[in-house]
Amino acid sequence: MTPSTRPTASTGTETSTGATASTIDDGTDLLSRAAALDAADPLAALRERFVPGDGDLVAYLDGNSLGRPLLATRERLSRFVDEVWAPRLIRGWDEGWMDSPLTLGDTLGRLTLGAAPGQTVVADSTTVMLYKLARAALSARPGRTEIVLDSENFPTDRYVLEGVAAETGTRLVWIDPDPSAGVTADQVAAVTGPQTALVVLSHVAFKSGYLADVPAITDIVHRDGALVLWDLCHSAGVVPVELDDWDVDLAVGCTYKYLNGGPGSPAFGYVARRLQGELRQPVQGWMGHAEPFTMGPGYRPAEGMRRFISGTPPVVGMLAMRDMLELIEEAGLDAVRAKSLALTSYVVEVADRILAPYGVEVSGPREPERRGGHVMLSHPAFRELMPRLWERGVIPDFRPPQGLRVGLSPLSTSFTEVTLGLREVAGLLGDLP
Ligand SMILES: Cc1ncc(COP(=O)(O)O)c(C=O)c1O
Secondary structure: OOHHHOOOOOOOOOEOOEOOHHHOOOOOOHHHHHHHHHHHOOOHHHHHHEOOOOOOOOEEOEOOOOOOOEHHHHHHHHHHHHHHHHHHHHHHHHHOOOOHHHHHHHHHHHHHHOOOOOOEEEEOOHHHHHHHHHHHHHHOOOOOOEEEEEOOOOHHHHHHHHHHHHHHOOEEEEEOOOOOOOOOHHHHHHHOOOOEEEEEEEOEOOOOOEEOOHHHHHHHHHHOOOEEEEEOOOOOOOOOOOOOOOOOOEEEEOOOOOOOOOOOOOEEEEEOHHHHOOOOOOOOOHHHEOOHHHOOOOOOEOOHHHHHOOOOOOOHHHOHHHHHHHHHHHHOHHHHHHHHHHHHHHHHHHHHHHHHHHOOEEOOOOOHHHEOOEEEEEOOOHHHHHHHHHHOOEEOEEEOOOEEEEEOOOOOOOHHHHHHHHHHHHHHHHHOO
């Protein structure tokens, strides 16, 4: 970075060639502040429950992409092989595996979604579940011609809906939200009407971290007689969600982020009980049949959530998330949210202090109540800095065009870790030519 654009420290004296290294605020004192925050954190001890990273790991700031494994998961996986899979073999299907999408779904729904039993299933990937529920919703609103979505939503949501629209002859109606914020209730109200079949939005925007007003938007959609499908990938396990109280119709989400289900763990889907009878999902596999083992002619959907299952449950993929769900229950989701807010607020504070002088901007909500569990920082050099950050053991995410996404999984992330990571970012920015 050229001297003229180097930051000046409040205590330093700027020379004619710009600030010298000694005048740059590198946030050294932030480490003692972070240590105090860690000491006061009521959830700090729970970090010990996670498998440590390799010796080079300085800061894992991507728990919202892939959560870290718990020590309990190591145990659970090996016990499963030795005590369940090997001895029980195919009998396992009658001893809980077959029902696991529903039983685990109920647990996940109770602990993280505000969903009463019988409305949540664990299956498929988010992409596939999104397709199934969106397609089912459209069939339940015949004669309506439009799907509402937004241009800042995660690619898979947009791509799947493009496919659904092509398949059904439905028109896509795009909302263009402020990229550093998200979709507002007014924007939804402006485009929905009697022609709207379905609205698909994310609760927490995957880039900006903006937290949408689910109850207000859901209400608007319902007033127009349409259905709403919420993508909860970036909220499940970190932001309290009340699907039943908010009268949500449909929801999907990942389990490998804040639910620590591991790479490729299956998604969850929620369908409000009042809709289950009228919805028919399109991937009519044998496991969603009313009587899968009669293997008879013709598809007849099972009652309740089982009809939203298509194929054999991914039993092994459903193991790890159980440990995180137990930990969330132990900590309490409100306490998890409180720590998440403290961490994201701290990132904003540190970024304003040691990164803003290099031109870094916070490109997400500054009001904590409008923020999910991550913070998006923006700078033109972030793309080229990513490999160097990884080399230094600092692992955030990059999101185009120039976003450094700082993900803060509350139960595995400390304030000290955040400080060390952001100081590396500042150091690399300072080293730029
Ligand atoms: C908001 C959002 N929706 C959907 C997905 C896609 O999920 P999957 O790859 O499991 O289908 C992701 C993945 O990161 C996501 O962040």
